[in-house]
Amino acid sequence: MDKSDKNGDEQAIRALISTHFQGLKWTPTTRADWATFASDFLSDASLYPAARPAQAKTVDAFIERMKGVAQGALRSFEERTLGMQILLFGNVAVVLAASKMVENGTEVNHDVSGYLLVKDGGKWRIAAHAWDHASEQMPVPEHLR
Numbered sequence: 239m240d241k242s243d244k245n246g247d248e249q250a251i252r253a254l255i256s257t258h259f260q261g262l263k264w265t266p267t268t269r270a271d272w273a274t275f276a277s278d279f280l281s282d283a284s285l286y287p288a289a290r291p292a293q294a295k296t297v298d299a300f301i302e303r304m305k306g307v308a309q310g311a312l313r314s315f316e317e318r319t320l321g322m323q324i325l326l327f328g329n330v331a332v333v334l335a336a337s338k339m340v341e342n343g344t345e346v347n348h349d350v351s352g353y354l355l356v357k358d359g360g361k362w363r364i365a366a367h368a369w370d371h372a373s374e375q376m377p378v379p380e381h382l383r
Contacts, residue, residue, distance in 0.1 A: 244326060247326055247331070247357070247362070248324055248326060250361075250362050251324055251326070251331055251333060251355060251362055252322065252324070254278060254355070254362050254364075255319055255322055255333055255335050255353065256318075256319045256322075258275075258278050258319070258364075259275075259316075259317040259318060259319065259337065260274065260275075261273070261274030261275030261276075261277075262275045262304070262315070262317060263315060263316045263317070264308050264314060264315055265313075265314045266313050266314060269308075270304070270305075270308060270315075272301045272304075272305070275301070276297050276298075276301060278363065278364050279297045279363060279364045279365075279367075280356065280358075280363045280364065280365050282296075283296075283297055283363075283364055283365055283366060283367070284296070284365075284366045284367075285297065285300045285366070285367050285368070286366070286367070286368035286369070287300075287369065288349065288369055288370045288371045292368075311342075312341055312342065313342055314340075314341070314342055314343050315339065315340070315341055315342075316339070316340045317337050317338070317339045317340075318337065318338055319335050319336070319337050320335075320336040320337060320338055320348075320378070320382060320383050321335070321336055321381070321382040321383055322334060322335035322336070322382065323335075323381065323382065328357075329356060329357040329358070330354075330355070330356060330357075331353075331354075331355040331357075331362070332352070332353070332354060332355070333351075333352070333353040333355060334350060334351070334352055334353075334382060335350070335351050335353065335382065336348060336349070336350050336351075336372070336378045336379070336382035336383060337349050337350075337351065347371065347372070348371075348372035348377075348378050349369045349370060349371050349372055350369065350370060350372060350378060350379070350382060351367060351368065351369040352367070352368045352369070353366070353367050354366040354367075
């Protein structure tokens with residue numbers, strides 16, 4: 239892989255992760271765009287939420303859970319990527335990315351996600367996504383802010 243290919247792949251990965259959460263956003267008057275959110279994943283991708291014990295979720299199962307959450311006490315939700323670290327080799331990449339979440343317009347939380355990405359047909363897609371919540375005892379690393 240020459241340097242220009244690697245730079246192009248890194249730019250594509252940054253764009254994918256940076257815009258990944260645009261579909262996962264809602265307010266009392268707008269709905270999440272679940273199709274856009276799901277389109278970033280391979281069809282058999284696994285998601286591993288922060289809850290323990292760790293249990294794999296399909297993209298469809300995650301979306302169904304979030305639809306229920308969006309109809310409950312979580313009246314608005316927005317998440318955006320703060321920073322990321324990319325390790326890339328050929329058609330495989332691993333990304334650590336920090337995010338800021340704003341819930342119900344005022345509650346701010348952070349998490350760090352790990353992504354396994356695969357390039358297929360010239361496009362980077364998420365094969366697996368796992369995350370954990372940041373806290374005072376486990377803050378977001380500076381290099382991901």
